[in-house]
Amino acid sequence: MSLLDFARGPAFHVAILIFVFGVVWRLVGVFLLRRNRDLSPARAGHLLEGGMRAILMRSLPPHELEKHIVFQHASGYGWHIAYFAAFLLFGPHMPFIRQFLGFTWPTLPNTWCLALAAIALALLIVLLLRRIVNPVLKRITSVDDYISSVVTMLPLITGIAANAHVQLFGVRYEELLALHVLSVCALLIWFPFGKLMHLFLAFPARFQAGVLLQRKGVEA
Amino acid sequence: MSPELERRALGAISVAVEFESGNVPLLLNELCHALERLLADGTSHALDLRAIPLAPGEEDRLLLALGQGELVAQLEADGLSEIRECAYPGIWCITHRNPAGSVVGRFIEVTFVPALLASQRADVALGLVRMTRTLRGESRAQEGAGAAVPPEKAHH
Amino acid sequence: MDRMNQSVAEALAARGVSRRGFMKFCATTASLMALPPTLIPTIAAALEKAKRPSVIWLPFQECTGCTESLTRSNAPSIESLIFESISLDYQETLQAAAGFAAEEARNAAMEANWGQYLLAIDGSIPLGNPGYSTIGGVSNLDMLKHAAEGAKAIVAIGTCAAFGGLPNAHPNPTGAVAVSDIVKNKPIINISGCPPLPVAITGVLMQFLVFGQLPELDALGRPKVFFGQTIHDRCYRRPFYERGQFAESFDDEGAKHGWCLFKLGCKGPTTYNACATVKWNMATSFPIEAGHGCIGCSQPHFWDAGGFYEPLSTTRWGGWKQLGIAAAAGAAVGAAAALATRAGTGAAKKEEKTS
Numbered sequence: 001m002s003l004l005d006f007a008r009g010p011a012f013h014v015a016i017l018i019f020v021f022g023v024v025w026r027l028v029g030v031f032l033l034r035r036n037r038d039l040s041p042a043r044a045g046h047l048l049e050g051g052m053r054a055i056l057m058r059s060l061p062p063h064e065l066e067k068h069i070v071f072q073h074a075s076g077y078g079w080h081i082a083y084f085a086a087f088l089l090f091g092p093h094m095p096f097i098r099q100f101l102g103f104t105w106p107t108l109p110n111t112w113c114l115a116l117a118a119i120a121l122a123l124l125i126v127l128l129l130r131r132i133v134n135p136v137l138k139r140i141t142s143v144d145d146y147i148s149s150v151v152t153m154l155p156l157i158t159g160i161a162a163n164a165h166v167q168l169f170g171v172r173y174e175e176l177l178a179l180h181v182l183s184v185c186a187l188l189i190w191f192p193f194g195k196l197m198h199l200f201l202a203f204p205a206r207f208q209a210g211v212l213l214q215r216k217g218v219e220a
Numbered sequence: 221m222s223p224e225l226e227r228r229a230l231g232a233i234s235v236a237v238e239f240e241s242g243n244v245p246l247l248l249n250e251l252c253h254a255l256e257r258l259l260a261d262g263t264s265h266a267l268d269l270r271a272i273p274l275a276p277g278e279e280d281r282l283l284l285a286l287g288q289g290e291l292v293a294q295l296e297a298d299g300l301s302e303i304r305e306c307a308y309p310g311i312w313c314i315t316h317r318n319p320a321g322s323v324v325g326r327f328i329e330v331t332f333v334p335a336l337l338a339s340q341r342a343d344v345a346l347g348l349v350r351m352t353r354t355l356r357g358e359s360r361a362q363e364g365a366g367a368a369v370p371p372e373k374a375h376h
Numbered sequence: 377m378d379r380m381n382q383s384v385a386e387a388l389a390a391r392g393v394s395r396r397g398f399m400k401f402c403a404t405t406a407s408l409m410a411l412p413p414t415l416i417p418t419i420a421a422a423l424e425k426a427k428r429p430s431v432i433w434l435p436f437q438e439c440t441g442c443t444e445s446l447t448r449s450n451a452p453s454i455e456s457l458i459f460e461s462i463s464l465d466y467q468e469t470l471q472a473a474a475g476f477a478a479e480e481a482r483n484a485a486m487e488a489n490w491g492q493y494l495l496a497i498d499g500s501i502p503l504g505n506p507g508y509s510t511i512g513g514v515s516n517l518d519m520l521k522h523a524a525e526g527a528k529a530i531v532a533i534g535t536c537a538a539f540g541g542l543p544n545a546h547p548n549p550t551g552a553v554a555v556s557d558i559v560k561n562k563p564i565i566n567i568s569g570c571p572p573l574p575v576a577i578t579g580v581l582m583q584f585l586v587f588g589q590l591p592e593l594d595a596l597g598r599p600k601v602f603f604g605q606t607i608h609d610r611c612y613r614r615p616f617y618e619r620g621q622f623a624e625s626f627d628d629e630g631a632k633h634g635w636c637l638f639k640l641g642c643k644g645p646t647t648y649n650a651c652a653t654v655k656w657n658m659a660t661s662f663p664i665e666a667g668h669g670c671i672g673c674s675q676p677h678f679w680d681a682g683g684f685y686e687p688l689s690t691t692r693w694g695g696w697k698q699l700g701i702a703a704a705a706g707a708a709v710g711a712a713a714a715l716a717t718r719a720g721t722g723a724a725k726k727e728e729k730t731s
Contacts, residue, residue, distance in 0.1 A: 005677070008688075009682070009692045012692060013691070013692045013693055016691075016693045020699045021702040021705055021706040021709075022706060024702075024703040025707070025709045025710040026710065027710065028714065029709075029710035030710075033718065034722070090620075092617075092638055092688075094639065096687075165609070173606060174645075174646040177646065177688070
């Protein structure tokens, strides 16, 4: 069995099962946790609207800090958007998506996706370096952060290398493609067990915080 | 369906996809630069059209763009070959066919005279031998009735 | 002059071909070996001295497609190949002799050229039971081992001989293996393809004839000159791939416009062969040009690579049922974890260790 056959076959099969198992485990584990009952009466109604507003407001930079965190904020949005666009709007990825969803959508020319992927990778690298160099960020960075950064970057690096037919160290195209699939497997396996779970938890968490604050009558 | 209707239907089906991959202008540019070099220092250049991935119809479009010049030479050697000067002097299109008539090679040469046009030294030497023998045979035939046969000269 | 000891140039001259004709032969040979026209004088010089090598062709567990491909060669034509370039001393499909006479001719040729002949093999070798494939009562395995001893080099023609091919595909009922799985002490050139391009077969034979040595080989033992590039890298539909224009199904608008066949399962990106440049049937066309994706027939185990119509970007994932089972298992573990935590915090609250 070639490396590519292994990557597209048993490796991905195991990775996606671990991904689903792990994500559901963590979501169920979090949502079934006890929350302390607030024994005081609610100060205001419209709790659901409060939750939704929190999702919106917390997607924007806090007013007091907005001038100081422009780079952090813009680059965060920048690489997320570029990353997902490069993944979801790349023609050759469509059969992969179709096998799960049964349908696809229009895509961008390959060079556009290559540019988006390059932008995402550049921003990720800059942010990682900033994390290492900045003393405050370095102090609050954990192993989880480093691993999550790396498994996020690897599909971009291997995808760009495969698309560009990089010939370093005599590596051939089919091996680069195999590495790309294996890097996605690594991402899928790590996903449920680190901070990447924010994909599923960020919005529910904001919603919950918004509901609690609304209950307390906070205008936020 | 009558045979006539069938023929019309078949003829209406387009078998060639209209497609342009941009190779023709690139190759024409390469040949243009080769012509410059030929004039500058006499360097020849050759393109093997079999080695270039051309889309369907592109080879024909390239040859059409190169056009037809003044000179066409046919070479009958193990199949027919054609050496044709293109509309741009100095650019030659050489097509080799095998005895069955299939194209076995197609080259574009940029040169003053393609090597295949010139007589080959070995062929000239062999031809001289043949011609000498023929002349000897004819002169012997002329002197044949009665006159002494001149001694054979050993030729190799 | 003894035909066996003639050089190629002499053989051509004996047939009445002029020096010009010889130059034409050298030019088409250069093209066939994908060498630049600047090397034509080198080829001419070599062919003036090169003696026609003896070639013994043994067919094993094969479909004869490789021989069929060879006979479609037009540069050189099969006749030209046999009469001028090589001495094809044994080839069951093409030879007139049969039975004991053929066997004797083969053995005589092998003895006369022992250590110098090129051994061409097509078809895989069954190891499951030697009786699965025999010639004149001799198993392929025994015949290969004996013939390989006296060969200068072995040319494994076709994916079956090179990698096991169709017989080797799951579940491999005959225990079929490639030539290189059995012969370990002789140089082996793999000319893979199902069948290989005619020019790949003749090109290697001509390379051996002209340069007296084997061409540069890739990691799978295939001549780089024909197997050094992928179909994808030389495909004329590549611009459509780059522009993101794909045919979504056979005969749709995209297919009619000649768009990329990636989504229809084309294995061009991972297949090394020269079909996109050299093409088939005297450069008429090749599968992609005819509207069907490449099936990767020159790659090992292409029959078991996941399906001809499965695009390269698809994976094995087990289906929604399996994901559902994984989700159910995850939910069970998550619920157990949450309940354990709740019990723990409940107990801590009772003991007033937390609020």
